[in-house]
Amino acid sequence: MYPINLNLNGQACLVLGGGRVAERKVCRLLDEGAVVTVIAPSLTPPLQELAESRKLSWQPRAYQPGDESAFFLIICATDDEAVSQAVAAAAKAQGKLLNVCDVPDLCNFTLPSIVRQGDLQLTISTNGKAPALSRWLRKRLEQQFDERYGRWLAELAAIRSQGRSLLPTSRDRQAFWRQALTDDVMALVENNEIDAARTLLRERLAAWERKDHET
Template sequence: MYHLSLNISGQLCIIVGGGKVAERKALSLLKAGAQVRLISPQLTDALHELAAARQIDWLPRCFELGDLADALLVFAATDSAAANKAAAQEAKAAGKLINVADAPELCSFHVPAVVRQGDLSIAVSTNGKSPALAARIRKELEAEYGPEYAVLLDLLGRVRAEVLAGTADGAARRNLFENLPHEDILLWIKTGQKERLRSWLRAVLGPDADYDLSQPDNS
């Protein structure tokens, strides 16, 4: 598998199915800004609410040939192996990327278990062999990589943008980037030692360095 992070904002993603698996897929896709369409005679209560609120499109019928024409991504998540296989065959014939629940051999992509802390994403994939193991490892990583990493990454991103926009040459930039992450910086963030962190930033970047050290939104 070739792993990547895909921008699906505004893109049509189709889910064939309307049960709990389809619900989880839909919520995840909506969070990423996708346009979501479900094809299923029935939906869970939560999906019904999303359809009623026009947050998702709903075709209240079984999957038919031609339904996938405009999709970027396709998810087959019905309780019928035959229906899932039919959706996978059409998706592949149309050059669409397809994920089939509980059938890794029919998938052209897998969705990893992901730890998110702000802009930090850590993905765990078992290539579809054991989603349960991927979820277990994700929980372990969540304990290791807490909200302080969101603050750190936000800070490093802002510092990097300002340094790159400045007049420092390549060697000076590299020196700044290498010296900025102090071995205790995560501890300072985690324990709220903002003045200690500010002092370090000023020592590395200069006396005028001043950054908002509040925790970014991790929603």
């Protein structure tokens, strides 16, 4: 599998099925700003609530051939093997992005487990071979990479923005970050000393700028 992050903001996405698995998939799509349509005879109560609040579009029926044609991405979350096979054949013939839950052989993409802290996103994939291992690793990483790292990422983004104006070339910026973001800085982050880590990094940026002016 070739790893990729998709921008789904405003993209039309289809979820087939209205059970608990479909519910999880729909929520992830909505979190990413997708425009979601669900086709299913019935919905879980949370999906029903999302439909009633018009956060998704619901068509209360079974899948029909051609339903997939209007959508950028399709997730099939039904227990009907015949439907899964039909959707897979149709979607792939049209070059659509398709995930059939728990049937990796029918997919052209799989969904990794995700650890998210602010804009920091860590993903774990076993290429569909061992979802249980992905879940175990996700729980372990959630303990290790907690909200400290989301806050630190926001600090790094601000320092990086400042560095663009202080360091004139891409080569300068790359050289700075290779030498500045070191284990001692990250040790402060791990100890939840975010302010100290930010101060140290900004001091290094200022020292780097002075060095450039002196040479």
